[in-house]
Amino acid sequence: MxxxxxxxxxxxxxxxxxxxxxxxxxxxxxxxxxxxxxxxxxxxxxxxxxxxxxxxxxxxxxxxxxxxxxxxxxxxxxxxxxxxxxxxxxxxxxxxxxxxxxxxxxxxxxxxxxxxxxxxxxxxxxxxxxxxxxxxxxxxxxxxxxxxxxxxxxxxxxxxEMLELSTPVVELWDRVLTLPLIGTLDSARAQEVMENLLETILERQAEVVIMDITGVGTVDTQVAQHLLRAAAAVRLMGAECIISGISPMIAQTMVQLGIDVGTVSTRSSIRTALADALQKVGYVIKTSEVS
Amino acid sequence: MSGVTSINLVENALLVSIQDDVTDTEIVELQDTLSNRIAKENVKGVILDISSLEIVDTFVGRVIAQLAGISKLLAAETYVVGMRPAVAVTLVELGMYLPETRTALSLTHALTQLRRA
Missing domain, CATH: 1.10.490.70 (Histidine kinase N-terminal domain)
Incomplete structure (x- = not known):
């Protein structure tokens, strides 16, 4: 053998x-x-x-x-x-x-x-x-x-899975939408978020959109770019965009990076942004006299 | 004047509907006709209805920006209304933010803002 x-x-x-x-x-x-x-x-x-x-x-x-x-x-x-x-x-x-x-x-x-x-x-x-x-x-x-x-x-x-569950557009009030952004904002996600947002604006005939970035960990030039592009697209559609949730830390970073937000309004909290938005669509917030 | 694009007087503004099949020649003609009518009819605003536009390129983007520039010189505000999401995304990607125009969701919104102005 x-x-x-x-x-x-x-x-x-x-x-x-x-x-x-x-x-x-x-x-x-x-x-x-x-x-x-x-x-x-x-x-x-x-x-x-x-x-x-x-x-x-x-x-x-x-x-x-x-x-x-x-x-x-x-x-x-x-x-x-x-x-x-x-x-x-x-x-x-x-x-x-x-x-x-x-x-x-x-x-x-x-x-x-x-x-x-x-x-x-x-x-x-x-x-x-x-x-x-x-x-x-x-x-x-x-x-x-x-x-x-x-x-x-x-x-x-x-x-x-993360991509799918991360971009809800919420109708806060008649003609007021909010987009709570959480986590990181890369190009793919930013694109999806923007398209989703614009479709909803059309569907609900929204006049004001609040993009809340409280849940976004860091804002670098890339992320800021995505945000401002989304804001520009929202404006082109005929709605107004408020970016809220800008923490003091993020404000400092943005200035140091030389990011110019242009005509986009920015607010530190979603609370003030909401008050602003309601005013823009013609509502007044009043405290009840009976207390 | 072209048959595809119509210009109508609505309240104190000229309403221009731009159709999807508009050609480059027609849009250049429109610029000419429109500037003459703004001057003649002394309107406060120009409303560009682009809701039937499904595709834009840099040429259309530039013409819109130019129309807005011309109107501004003739003391009328330009409102772009009814932009589709895909068109908005494209314009932003092309870097054409149209800062000289005002935008509104619909004709009604544009007219309301014009009355307020």
Whole structure:
């Protein structure tokens, strides 16, 4: 029987499967990456068994002339299992380092078993070790990629959700709208906020719009630019814009940055802005005489 | 005078409705006709109704600004009314804030402001 590059490795994986799984688990404990707080022993064991089974299958069919690629069809099982395992681990808060070390821990049991095989000559031993290293490294890199991809998806989803729930336009009074801005104001959000606002002005025939920036943490030139552009568009539509919620801190920053608000009215609190707005649409605020 | 754009006297102002399919030549003609009528009829304001305009470019933006400039010299205020949200966004993106014009949501609003003036 010709000695293929993976014959010895396959031999180990197939003849001593549960032994490798146990030692892999053992190494994970030693390296401090087995999260007993997140996964029960039986859960970890089941995961490792599944991964190793898929890995063995890949090694058996997917390595041709010492070459392999985890993107090939032969490795499909491993990719599927990995996707599941990674998803679960991301969900439970495992770090990327722990995830990588977890996979790399597989090297130790394979090395010790190769070493114990007395019938291998030393040249062959080295090439076998090299093969194990390449296989497990590829495995670990692929794992990390899936792991990071999983996280990216979560971030993207959250970003999308934030964008959607962040721009309510509220009708405060007849013909008076307010737009409470919260968080950061980047270009994409500013655009969405502006379009939303202009549509509402048209729909409600609003005459005064109060843009409240109490919830905006910092105002830099970029943010100011977005605000003033929105105010200009509001004016072009025929409504008036008041920017409220300018804290003393923000006022100082704006002056230091040399931001000119032009003809846009600014107020420190939404309270004074509202009083102004009501006056502009023809209402008077009076205290009741009976008190 | 072009058939697409009409100029009507409403109260003490000239109401100009600019249609979406207005051509560049027509809009230049309009400038001429309008300035003559402002001078002749001695109005207090010019109301540019652009509610049917769906697309603007820098040319239209500049013509509106020029119309406003001309009216101001002839002692009439220009009110731009009925601007669509998309048009407002485009003008702001082009950096044309039209500072020399007044704006109003609708014809009624513009007339109310003109009466007050």
């Amino acid at each position: 010709p000695q293929t590059a993976t014959a010895n490795i396959l031999n180990i994986l197939e003849s001593d499967f549960s032994g490798v799984v146990e030692e892999w688990l053992g190494t994970q404990v030693k390296e401090g990456v087995k999260r007993s707080d997140l996964f029960s022993d039986s859960e970890s064991r089941a995961q490792n068994q599944e991964l190793l089974k898929a890995f063995t299958k890949g090694v058996r069919a997917g390595v041709v002339n010492e070459e392999f690629s985890l993107d090939d069809d032969e490795w499909e099982d491993l990719r599927a299992v990995l996707a599941d395992v990674s998803k679960e681990r991301v969900g439970r808060g495992v770090t990327p380092t722990e995830m990588a070390t977890f996979v790399l821990a597989l090297k130790a049991p394979l090395f010790t078993r190769l070493e114990a095989m007395t019938d291998i000559e030393s040249g062959k031993l080295i090439s076998d070790v090299l093969m194990v290293t390449r296989l497990v490294d590829a495995f670990a890199i692929y794992t990390n990629e899936i792991f990071i991809g999983e996280r990216d998806q979560i971030i993207e989803r959250q970003r999308q």
